[in-house]
Amino acid sequence: xxxxxxxxxxxxIDTNAIYNNWQSLDKKSAKNVETAAVIKADAYGxxxxxxxxxxxxxxxKTFFVAIAxxxxxxRKAVGNDADIFVFSGQMENDAAIIKEYNLIPLxxxxxxxxxFQINSPNQKFGIQLxxxxxxxxxxxxxxxxxxxxxxxxCLIMSHLACADEPNHSQNLKQLRTFHHLTDDLxxxxxxxxxxxxxxxxxxxxxxxxxGIGLYGGLPYDTALPVIKxxxxxxxxxxxxxxxxxxxxxxxxxxxxxRVATISAGYADGLIRAIGNGQLxxxxxxxxCPLIGRVSMxxxxxxxxxxxxxxxxxxxxxKIQTVDIIANAANxxxxxxxxxxxxRYAREYIKG
Amino acid sequence: xxxxxxxxxxxxIDTNAIYNNWQSLDKKSAKNVETAAVIKADAYGxxxxxxxxxxxxxxxKTFFVAIAxxxxxxRKAVGNDADIFVFSGQMENDAAIIKEYNLIPLxxxxxxxxxFQINSPNQKFGIQLxxxxxxxxxxxxxxxxxxxxxxxxCLIMSHLACADEPNHSQNLKQLRTFHHLTDDLxxxxxxxxxxxxxxxxxxxxxxxxxGIGLYGGLPYDTALPVIKxxxxxxxxxxxxxxxxxxxxxxxxxxxxxRVATISAGYADGLIRAIGNGQLxxxxxxxxCPLIGRVSMxxxxxxxxxxxxxxxxxxxxxKIQTVDIIANAANxxxxxxxxxxxxRYAREYIKG
Numbered sequence: 143x144x145x146x147x148x149x150x151x152x153x154x155i156d157t158n159a160i161y162n163n164w165q166s167l168d169k170k171s172a173k174n175v176e177t178a179a180v181i182k183a184d185a186y187g188x189x190x191x192x193x194x195x196x197x198x199x200x201x202x203k204t205f206f207v208a209i210a211x212x213x214x215x216x217r218k219a220v221g222n223d224a225d226i227f228v229f230s231g232q233m234e235n236d237a238a239i240i241k242e243y244n245l246i247p248l249x250x251x252x253x254x255x256x257x258f259q260i261n262s263p264n265q266k267f268g269i270q271l272x273x274x275x276x277x278x279x280x281x282x283x284x285x286x287x288x289x290x291x292x293x294x295x296c297l298i299m300s301h302l303a304c305a306d307e308p309n310h311s312q313n314l315k316q317l318r319t320f321h322h323l324t325d326d327l328x329x330x331x332x333x334x335x336x337x338x339x340x341x342x343x344x345x346x347x348x349x350x351x352x353g354i355g356l357y358g359g360l361p362y363d364t365a366l367p368v369i370k371x372x373x374x375x376x377x378x379x380x381x382x383x384x385x386x387x388x389x390x391x392x393x394x395x396x397x398x399x400r401v402a403t404i405s406a407g408y409a410d411g412l413i414r415a416i417g418n419g420q421l422x423x424x425x426x427x428x429x430c431p432l433i434g435r436v437s438m439x440x441x442x443x444x445x446x447x448x449x450x451x452x453x454x455x456x457x458x459x460k461i462q463t464v465d466i467i468a469n470a471a472n473x474x475x476x477x478x479x480x481x482x483x484x485r486y487a488r489e490y491i492k493g
Numbered sequence: 494x495x496x497x498x499x500x501x502x503x504x505x506i507d508t509n510a511i512y513n514n515w516q517s518l519d520k521k522s523a524k525n526v527e528t529a530a531v532i533k534a535d536a537y538g539x540x541x542x543x544x545x546x547x548x549x550x551x552x553x554k555t556f557f558v559a560i561a562x563x564x565x566x567x568r569k570a571v572g573n574d575a576d577i578f579v580f581s582g583q584m585e586n587d588a589a590i591i592k593e594y595n596l597i598p599l600x601x602x603x604x605x606x607x608x609f610q611i612n613s614p615n616q617k618f619g620i621q622l623x624x625x626x627x628x629x630x631x632x633x634x635x636x637x638x639x640x641x642x643x644x645x646x647c648l649i650m651s652h653l654a655c656a657d658e659p660n661h662s663q664n665l666k667q668l669r670t671f672h673h674l675t676d677d678l679x680x681x682x683x684x685x686x687x688x689x690x691x692x693x694x695x696x697x698x699x700x701x702x703x704g705i706g707l708y709g710g711l712p713y714d715t716a717l718p719v720i721k722x723x724x725x726x727x728x729x730x731x732x733x734x735x736x737x738x739x740x741x742x743x744x745x746x747x748x749x750x751r752v753a754t755i756s757a758g759y760a761d762g763l764i765r766a767i768g769n770g771q772l773x774x775x776x777x778x779x780x781c782p783l784i785g786r787v788s789m790x791x792x793x794x795x796x797x798x799x800x801x802x803x804x805x806x807x808x809x810x811k812i813q814t815v816d817i818i819a820n821a822a823n824x825x826x827x828x829x830x831x832x833x834x835x836r837y838a839r840e841y842i843k844g
Contacts, residue, residue, distance in 0.1 A: 414825070
């Protein structure tokens, strides 16, 4: 929105940190290995428009989206020169979008492949193989059944199910299956997202495609933090010992407590499950406990230790990262990022 | 987006059912009690633009948003005649928006009140009292300290912390406190959202302000269902006994299983916590179990019982409501609604 008052939270997104994360992930693979960028789910909730355009400006050449419709915004963001791959392939009625926006579908089944040959002859495509995750991509037997017309195939890829767990036996198993299915092919190959990059060079092939690592999340534990979330304080009050706070009256003051009410809630992606007493709201380096249930638009905070009521408190910063928030809610950083809502004033820091 | 292929899920929103829910909630209070509509958080995730405009067209006269910035879109949706109240009041720098879009702040503290008198003399306002939730609104003692200039006050309201639990002792306590603080005032009064409406007429005062009940959620258990979510099937495969599906390889097939991969995930608001084996994906009336972890853009489903692979499966319908989804994720329907993502093709049914 064009105007901003003081009841709107501010989400600062460090686009330059995203590019720095891309650079450091790029350095983990050999020079002849390309590093792409996954920008599905509106660049993990942080805005394809703002982030993909910056990465393209910085010379990232290849992008990945989840569905064809996302390719429309992605194409507008990255200009006409970059490649944009579509993980879900080309589904019925997708052909027009795929062609108009010059997207490259990653065909996931023999059926998709045959339809593509009929509907979109002479267009570029990729192949997604399933090497054991049993989620998306052709099975080996399905892939072997295809005819030999691979001249327009520009990428053959698969996805690891357990790359976040380096010692999981499925990683090596999927690597072997991928080799078995693709070693004879003269098509560029890709197996790894962020987790796979960290598994080592034998997982890198011709192209790596980091997603979460760009946006500052685990498993890339040396990523630069990318976001900061500051939430305005609407008011504060003294809650006397024995009184309760919030829905269900579930938090009860043991002693007189100074409580601030801040202007964000689960409708802003601060999922209800974070309201379990583990998280802090920061005034500079001082952390104040989140108390009571998270409501739709509001969160309550014990600010007894602060001398004055601050104008805002930070939920996400360099101390309390997206993964710490995720851990408190028993989920993963990916979900916290992609849940960040539409009601924030978003500020993009560019280098 | 203007174009739609087949990899995009379809969220159907029955605007007419929302209006029907408004009508039946309106009938629960006496004729001289006005029924407003809460449209904060983009009308609980379902679009202020589409829903508030329809309700205004149907003659709903009063709306509530959470923060001043939401009032901009709300004003555009409802036209110039309706009243729009802002729960967070008028915070620093909000004065211009409040004035330009003719919003009515619900002042939450003596400080907000005094600032408003200085910055916005002669404008209408409301007062939000805290009657025991200790979250938002003036304390009784704070309210009593105000000077007597209430001539521009057009509403005095409070919010119940435990209205979803009719037998909770806090309801009656808050009712008494509200009476105590407001009985002498000649200002219109409001205490109840959906839960309070259901508590009975003594909670209704001059204006009720339902939110969740309009959108088909508990505690209004006879609300008409409002949304239907259909998710396209990208592909299907046979997973043989002993094989695993999805991230972490956590779901393992006991027998040969036909698995469909469908095109939506937690980035679409289908929160990861639903992936615990309780939910079904519907092909007509036939429910097929959700299996494996929910990923960012994809969900896997056991469709063994279906003869053919369907083109899409329904996650939310009249059988499996928003509250059933919420229950599986150990949360509330409000959170499921407000999490519904931006990647759906949204279709609005109007009566």
